[in-house]
Amino acid sequence: MNDILRVNNLAKRYPSFSLEGITLDLPAGYIMGLIGENGAGKTTLIRTILGMVQADEGTVELLGRPVDKEVLSQVGVVFDQSHLVEEWKVAEAEKALMAFYPQWDRETFRRCLERFAISPGKKVKELSRGMQTKLSLSMALSHRARLLILDEPTSGLDPASRDELMELLADYILDGEKSVLFSTHITADLERGADFITYLHRGQLLYTGPKEELMESFCLVRGEKEAFVPRVKERVIGLRRYGSGYEGLLRAEDVGLLPPSIQRERVTIDQIMVFVGKEELA
Numbered sequence: 001m002n003d004i005l006r007v008n009n010l011a012k013r014y015p016s017f018s019l020e021g022i023t024l025d026l027p028a029g030y031i032m033g034l035i036g037e038n039g040a041g042k043t044t045l046i047r048t049i050l051g052m053v054q055a056d057e058g059t060v061e062l063l064g065r066p067v068d069k070e071v072l073s074q075v076g077v078v079f080d081q082s083h084l085v086e087e088w089k090v091a092e093a094e095k096a097l098m099a100f101y102p103q104w105d106r107e108t109f110r111r112c113l114e115r116f117a118i119s120p121g122k123k124v125k126e127l128s129r130g131m132q133t134k135l136s137l138s139m140a141l142s143h144r145a146r147l148l149i150l151d152e153p154t155s156g157l158d159p160a161s162r163d164e165l166m167e168l169l170a171d172y173i174l175d176g177e178k179s180v181l182f183s184t185h186i187t188a189d190l191e192r193g194a195d196f197i198t199y200l201h202r203g204q205l206l207y208t209g210p211k212e213e214l215m216e217s218f219c220l221v222r223g224e225k226e227a228f229v230p231r232v233k234e235r236v237i238g239l240r241r242y243g244s245g246y247e248g249l250l251r252a253e254d255v256g257l258l259p260p261s262i263q264r265e266r267v268t269i270d271q272i273m274v275f276v277g278k279e280e281l282a
């Protein structure tokens, strides 16, 4: 498969936090969601992939090559805070970026601004936080990047704009040549739009692979207290009281252990994160 991004055994160590052994592949034509609790290492991973901080171990390949200035010009990046000069008007910000990106596409930028209702005459500081995110997205989409890396792009957006963004991303990868990696805490966006999930937990890789595989590898179980006999109870992840009974996560391979009185349901990504987090705290 044609990989847009390959990360192999990447590590970044800070005095009080380390990201360890991160390996992932993102093929062309797909969207990967990056999830994990606050402080799990998502931004650190993104910054290390982009060479903004130096890795202590491991390798990153973008478009089949080691990361350098040229290959980075084919990556569109959006962080949760805008790095644009506040006094610039939108049109001036475009001019400044055109100088950096030879492939800049003015027509795409114009259409994005129109779609997001951003006036080219406005100053960056006159835009709300959500509008600044939309401006950064418009920029990332306008230099014919092969990979978009977005760090919490949806956190400041209203539901309609989030929906619009997910549609935009789906259109963006449609030709099968480009990919998107985006971190978010809004897992409903991933359930709708991501093909792959990479799940970090305390700097470690808990899962990377197809979203459906992650969701099918667990189920949510609920039932009366008595039904949770010890051999079931010990297999449940993040067991907690639920009304007069219990609920928790169960791995798909353990489903055979369940008595009929315990209900099972399809699990959401949010639920996986909540119950895995509880297990750690217990």
Ligand code: ATP
Binding pocket: 014, 015, 016, 017, 036, 037, 038, 039, 040, 041, 042, 043, 044, 045
């Ligand atoms: P959130 O969801 O809250 O944005 P995150 O998963 O993006 O979190 P990171 O921002 O990657 O998490 O932070 C992971 C850890 O790395 C934190 O404990 C943070 O304090 C630490 N860290 C990040 N940058 C540095 C740095 N420059 N020096 C030292 N520690 C750092």
